[in-house]
Amino acid sequence: MDRGAIRRRLAVGLALLTASGLLAVAVPAEAQAAASRCEGRKVRTYPFATGTLYVYKRGGHICAITVPKDPGRRQKMMVSVQAYRARAVVDEGQYSRRACPVTVHAGHRCVWVKGKVGRGP
Template sequence: MAVLTASGLLALAAPAEAQAAASCTGRKVRTLPFSTGTVHVYKQGRYVCAVTLAKNPGRERTMSVSVQARGHRPVVRKDKRTRRISTPLVYVGNRCVWVKGSVSGGSVSSGWILC
């Protein structure tokens, strides 16, 4: 029981960045900051995932994130959230990717990366 309690406390103490990694697998390859949040990009083999984190979590607001492999349509997630939103793993092969994210009025667009 003590082990479960200790692990629960560690999970609560983890920073938002570590919690973002829980929704995307792989290693973090880019961080894209903007005025109202940050987008973290993760890569696992030939797959990419992205997470948009709100700079000031708490109140619900419109958030979005997208990953687009060159030559393909973007995978977009948009919803009202309080803290974060993420894409599923997107197969990109060996293609460049374009990542976008937004929280309220702020946004970021990567241009073609990971080429």
């Protein structure tokens, strides 16, 4: 392999690395936080006064995350997912960035999701 081919491959690799770095910086922090925890595609976003509830679906599984509008300080957060005729799966506590994801197998059943940050709904 000659020097020209090596330089071209290095240039392409550097360009790809730079582009991926720019994309990572361009995506908002909330979207990165939400996407990094639930697998599947985002099917709903429910904004409310003190935060946002993100709902993801993969196959028959539903996953939800609650993210505060003001991350960084510890505050009470809750996320809950309940499939029809099943118990709710809840994560509630004092968190600074998000209420961790909760996942249930819903199949084709109706699902109720709830999210809460602080004293908000």
